[in-house]
Amino acid sequence: QSSVKVKKSVDAKKLELNRLRTELSHRKMLAQEELDKMSLEHKVQPSQKIFDQVHVDGSYEEMYASYLVALAQTAVINIDRESDYVKAQIEFENAKEMEMQLMAETVQTMYAISHLQLHTTEQLEEERKYYKGSEKNILHLIKKDKDHIDQMHEFVKHHHKAIYNLRMQRNKIASLPARHFASSGHEKQQQFLYMLDDAIKKTEEQNERALALSELYAHLIEVRERSLVTIKFILQEIENIGVWQRSNRAVTWNGIKHVIPTFILFVQTLQSVLGEYIYSWFSFSYTAYAKSISITSSLYFGLLLFCLLMLFFFMQLIIPYLYQILILQKPESYVTELLKKFAASVVGFWYYHDISLYAWACTLLLTHLYTFSTGFLVLFYVMTSVYLVYVSRTFLQHFLDFNKKADYVLLSPQYQERFAWVFSFFTVSTITILMLRKLFVLVMLYQQSEFPTILLRLYHIVVFISLIFTIDKDEVLNLLPDDSSFGRLLSGYVDQYYYFLLFSLLAFLIITDPYLGGYGGLVWYLIWNVFVSALILFGLLLVNNFIKTIGSNLFFKSDEEAVRVERFKSAKTYYGLFVAAVFVVLSVIGFVFVARVWGHLITWFQIKSVLNKGVFVYNHYLDGGQIKAASVTVLDLLKIIFITVSGVYVSKIFNRFVLQRVFVLQYVEPSLQNALTTISHYLIVTTSIMGAFIYVDLTFLVWSVLGVVALVLGWSFKDFFTDFVAYFFILIQRPLKIGDYIKINDEIMGVVRKISPRAVILRRKNSLTIVVPNSLILKESLHNWNYTKSFVAFDDITLTVPYSCDPEQVRQLIYKVLDQHPEILKMPNPIIRLDEFSERGYTFIVRAFVSSANTLQIWDIASDVRFGIVKTLGAQGIKLAEPVMNVFVKNKETLFPHSSTKDLFPEQKRDGVSGE
Known part of the structure; x- marks a missing residue:
């Protein structure tokens, strides 16, 4: 009865809209006649292109005529827009009527399915064909409606420009003196301005009607999409009943049960027929039949x-x-x-x-x-x-x-x-x-x-x-590729389970045959759905790997040695959380799509019911002392996770756009910057976690956890608090800072890379990282090469030249090498000393100074100086002294007097110096 009432209401409204449409057609005809008459009178072709630009030159009479004709055409277009709106209303009513009709037909089809009235393939195919046609028709209509919306948007966009040009033209006309409009200039100017105002108003009305029409088409699409959802639902039901229903051409179980009784009856009847036939031969019955043949x-x-x-x-x-x-x-x-x-x-x-x-x-x-x-x-x-x-x-x-x-x-x-x-x-x-x-x-x-x-x-x-x-097994094995590990593995399985696979294939053919098993639709349905599900999961796996790769580039970077290092602190932890979150999201998406493949549509209502499902229940104490049972839902847990992650990103944003700008405006030591950044990070994250628990009404849990955490931390992390206090002493006394090269003992030395509340991170020259507790920094003696911002000397370089060389020349050449090096300071002056007269020659000590900023390069600079000395001395023919040892060999026959050794072991002179 309700559908009948709706149909009557729709028919009445459509009748009224058709009457209005006829009236608009008559109005358009009159407006078109007025436009044609005005066009002939002013000898101007109807066009609205004049609205697309601002005219400042030419005859204002011609311009006025052109605008007047364009204004008349605008009136015709306005009537067209009204007619289109009425037509869209009629389409909207038709869509509502179609929706009601589809709903009624769906109910009838569901009744036929539930009462097993669609038991043949032809009936199912007829129903499927009908709904498929309806689906195709609705999709075509939706596409047309979307095209109409796009046209309306383009229309509005174009007319916004036309309105802007008309206003510019009006301002231009209003700013001109009256003498530009002939004798009655002021009156013509006012007429021109009134006409432009009317054109602006009617163009704006066109835009309003176009926007209203676009909105109506959007509502029309919503109605059609509701009908589309109904069609998809009933098509899915038809597919399911067609899949699970056995073919009507297949052998029935009742027929199989009657095979033996029927065969026994057949044998008995066959014996009777043959007996009668043999008896007829012996009784000569065929003689009479032969005589009757013409x-x-x-x-x-x-x-x-x-x-x-x-x-x-x-x-x-x-x-x-x-x-x-x-x-x-x-x-x-x-x-x-x-x-x-x-x-x-x-x-x-x-x-x-x-x-x-x-x-x-x-x-x-x-x-x-x-x-x-x-x-x-x-x-x-x-x-x-x-x-x-x-x-x-x-x-x-x-x-x-x-x-x-x-x-x-x-x-x-x-x-x-x-x-x-x-x-x-x-x-x-x-x-x-x-x-x-x-x-x-x-x-x-x-x-x-x-x-x-x-x-x-x-x-x-x-x-x-x-x-x-x-097909022979050997032929099958020959067809399989054996040039890959997968091919060899497949060949091995086929060789081992060949006959099992044959019988499985036979069973598959029997089950899928429409005349035997009759479950071909079900089997292919399962195979296809498994294939599509695997394809979806494989696609999501590729997407997951792609997102992980992008995330890896966001959280990590490659250094000069092509080693992946963190872009910021705790990047590994955040990357792990990011990967887990991506996996959960893609798993949910995959579950929804796979469920859709298998015919289970997951609606928002179902998702909402899952989100509102309680995970655990607790007792909530009210102000009056009453106890109320409350529960934490899945949505509450997701809110906690979301707020916590948001707090982490807020911390990053605060560090980048607030603290870093403060550090730029006013110089702050790197160690203090790191301390403030760390403290602000932990403070914001902790606040977000507590706020998340308070937001989901778990305030009591926050205070309980804080109390327990404070007690446990106070007892278990005494050393940590000691280091934390030492951290502030380090910040105040500043015995070291980030970038300093320090030494505590022979094993603990390196460059300060980070000063945290717990420890100081050192990096040795061999890239070994050392974590030194803050308390040890204050207890032990500390050697700091960069404590003062001045200079530092590299280790003394010792070299020996033969006595045949001029020591002053050697000294000047070493000065020259030091002077040519760009990193060696001129003040204080380098020190070159003749340290001693050794057995091999003159022994010099070279000491030079570099800026404290180059502390970490002093070993490289010293090496460069050594190379330079060797090269410069070699260019002057000066060789560095080498140790020489004379070896005397004695035996029992000869004592080898000193004078006789000259012939056997002649002394090798090296720059006039010999040594042992």
């Missing part, structure tokens, strides 16, 4: 036998010739050769068994042309079964012999045995099943039974088995 029928029968005999002789003449052609003619291709060889084997078999085959074929033809008794036909088909089995075996032997003589061109020697088995099974099974079915149809002509259909379905199984076992 002479004309006898002549026709004799003529037919004569024609068949002539055909037999003709075939006797042509078959040898045909056989010779097939054997001797050279084939054009390998396929042609195979076909000709096979045809030759068939023709040759016919040639050797032509009499029996032709006699059987003629008898079969006569049984179809003339009427014979059931007993005779039964005997004929029984004998035919025996004969065809004999023929099939004989043909198989002939075919194999022919193949052997033809050098196995048709079948390989390895495949002949399998072919013989498969061919024998197929032919014997085919002859038995089909002849048994023919006999059943003859004998049980008036018996309603599913037995013949079951025999045909059994023949399908025979075909499946023959096709499957035609």
